[in-house]
Amino acid sequence: MNGKERILARVRRALADVPRDDRPYAQAVRRDYLRQHDERGAEDLVDLLAENLADYRAVVHRCGAGELPGLIAHLLGERGAKSVLVPPGLDETWLADTDVRRVADRPESTPHELDRVDSVLTGCALAVAETGTIVLDGSPDQGRRRISLIPDHHICVVRVPDQVVPSVPQALERLVPGRPLTWISGPSATSDIELDRVEGVHGPRTLEVVLMSG
């Protein structure tokens, strides 16, 4: 017998005492927990998102669509960034006001090359207000997973209120499981030294989230 047959045979023997249960899975689990914890309206949800992002040390900015290029230029300038990684489908107007060198997200770039880029600018798939989380799903405005990982400075633009969901259950409903997903809640952190949280280990140590309305 191969490994698979042996394991499956052991599982079946182990469950010999368990009475058959042919209920469909939908009925097997009682799901009387809440779909969301906060019943506020769309605008208040954006406030909650901003609050929770900031609580885990993300830097939060708010602007209208027209102000975005100016804000991006300001953030890159303030950081002293010389280069910025740009996903293939990013709205080019977002970078209209800055002349920082653009680096394309290309499959042949090596991790070492990406390590020399100062910043990365992406959109997102959605944001979760209750937990202060942004989710990337590899869409053209977000690029490959590694581009939002290696540079030390990540600017992520969230379109509010459209891209904001209240809770984790509602986020999962909107996401496509087959895509590579990265859930980000604040900058990289660790609790490994005396169980105290310290920000800034391997991922971007600075996470700036721009909540763009309109």
Place this chain on the structure above:
Amino acid sequence: MSTTRPGTPGPPPSSRPDPPDFPAFPRAAHQAVRDRTLRGNLRHATHTIRAKRAKAVAEVSDWAALREAGKQIKDHTLRHLDRYLEQVEETVTAAGGTVHWAVDAEEANRIVADLVKETGQREVVKVKSMATQEIGLNEALEAEGIRAYETDLAELIVQLGKDRPSHILVPAIHRNRGEIRDIFRSEMGKWGRPAPEGLTDRPAELAEAARLHLREKFLRAKVGISGANFVVAETGTLVVVESEGNGRMCLTLPETLISVVGIEKIVPTWRDLEVFLQTLPRSSTAERMNPYTSMWTGTTDGDGPSAFHLVLLDNGRTDTLADEVGRQALRCIRCSACLNVCPVYERAGGHAYGSVYPGPIGAILSPQLRGTASEIDASLPYASSLCGACYEVCPVAIDIPEVLVHLRERVAQGGPATRGGNKVVLRPAKGHTAERAVMRAARWALARPGVLRGGQRFVSRTRRFHPRSLPGPGRAWTGTRDLPAVPAEPFRDWWQRTHGGKEGPR
């Protein structure tokens, strides 16, 4: 030590590594509680996280409902595990992954070592994973000439310090910042980039030192090895929950990714994640959400590893599943909340448990995964005061005290169990002869009212001559407590004489 003999004929038990050679819990704990630094470190860390967890849990008003749903999802999955295992193989394969099945540690290590060798690489980067710790993967790879670099900060501290993990979430919880700085200063240079000059013990500086040390390894890595927190049967998606970004590095930069996952990590549907992504971070690091969660389904063209292997690991899990009471331990999502509230763990520390799974969950998991044949595993069910704090905080409602008592029975009395897929009958453990003799005597006396009455009167009348401690095998019991004082008059005599206290002197 108990011995086993086959109860039913069957294939010979598969080869297992030798039983763990650790001292019994009381002896190991005896040393640990005398280590004042260790006790100070543990007390500080567990109390910090306890208060934070309580606050994070209080934020969600439906905690009890989430906990119950988590329990039901896991129970349902375990009851239909064969079906879901086959579904995982289908969906992962359809998404471009390759599925391997490993009955025990040796098989899993062989599969992983062969996969690494096929790539021609001599080094791998690892995400923190309990399953690979459990099977001793790093040592097995080392024997094949492959170097495995741990990249989680606490695992790095353990690896550099040639130490053993002592906590599920924070394997270096027994080290304080000063000790960590000393390890970094003296050891980092032997593994790669040395610690920066003038490194202090500020946590932020220590984290920065780890960042610099590991960065070169991440950037050149061709093979990554991980575990997984969840595997979704419906979609073939794997989930890794982490904080530092080392997980993302290992999961996305290498060309080949190998994930070793216990068969109990499956959840049936995508939707099930909505429960655990709310309960796990709050129970574990006491956060609303951990900094990074990665979800991947097979391989994605042009993004991340081009080869993905999933190794499904049994290694004692099906034996555990065969136990009607003990199988609930397989619901565990490795959050470590039970360690952080346990008064025994807080004082004895993780090393005394002689396993990668310490604390209350370790006390019920290790003797089931490994059997109760070794000294340490036979002693673990007793490493608890049965206070029940672990059950209270468990996000999947594992009744740890219930399983502890059940396993104590198995150790003291022996009886049927499953080892290596075979039904066996365990002999009673030797160290419990006196306990069994006392129980037999009690059963005999309690069934004979005359004997009981005579015995009680005799004991009452001789009370002046009773010692404060027991001789012989009873000495261990009275080593930490006085023998209770016997009343001057047996209760039943008092009741008859006073008609239940209604008359006469009390």
